[in-house]
Structure formats: C-alpha cells, structure tokens
Amino acid sequence: MLRPGTDSLGAQLLRPEALRDGGMANAAAIDKLMTKAGKEGAGLSEREEMAIATVTSLQLLKYHFVDNFKLSGLGTKTDE
Numbered sequence: 001m002l003r004p005g006t007d008s009l010g011a012q013l014l015r016p017e018a019l020r021d022g023g024m025a026n027a028a029a030i031d032k033l034m035t036k037a038g039k040e041g042a043g044l045s046e047r048e049e050m051a052i053a054t055v056t057s058l059q060l061l062k063y064h065f066v067d068n069f070k071l072s073g074l075g076t077k078t079d080e
Helices: 009-013 016-022 027-038 046-067
Strands: none
Touching: 009 016, 009 046, 016 027, 016 046, 027 046
8 A cells, every 4th residue: 555654665664754755846846745645535636646657666666676676687788
C-alpha cells in the first residue's frame, strides 16, 4: 500500500524528503495528494491517481536504476 504511515518501498519513495531528493516532482503537492488519499471517504480523481502513479514510477526507476544499480553479469563478454 502507498498509504501514509506504511513502511512499504512505495510509501518510502513518496515521502517528502525522498521526493525532494529525487528532484522530479513537487514534494508538497504529492504530500497533499497522499494526505488526501489517506483520509477516510475522500476519493482521488483519476487525474490525481495518475499523478501518484507517475511519480511512483519515476521514483522506482531512480531507486532501482540510479541509486541501487547492480550489474548482474549476464550478457557480458569474458576474455578467453
């Protein structure tokens, strides 16, 4: 879940400090959306859901391919 207060990777990447560090989204705006999403009975619009999905995707790409990239060794040539 991406709800505020959870400790999943997605929730961690959508915290204001992580968003500021990423530099790809307005941390205050996303924080407002996440707060709205966590409120009982307050639904997000389709556009708001798409914004959260886009920012989550960007943050995950940064996490996996910039911050924590590791070569697997597959597909590399070895000297014989």
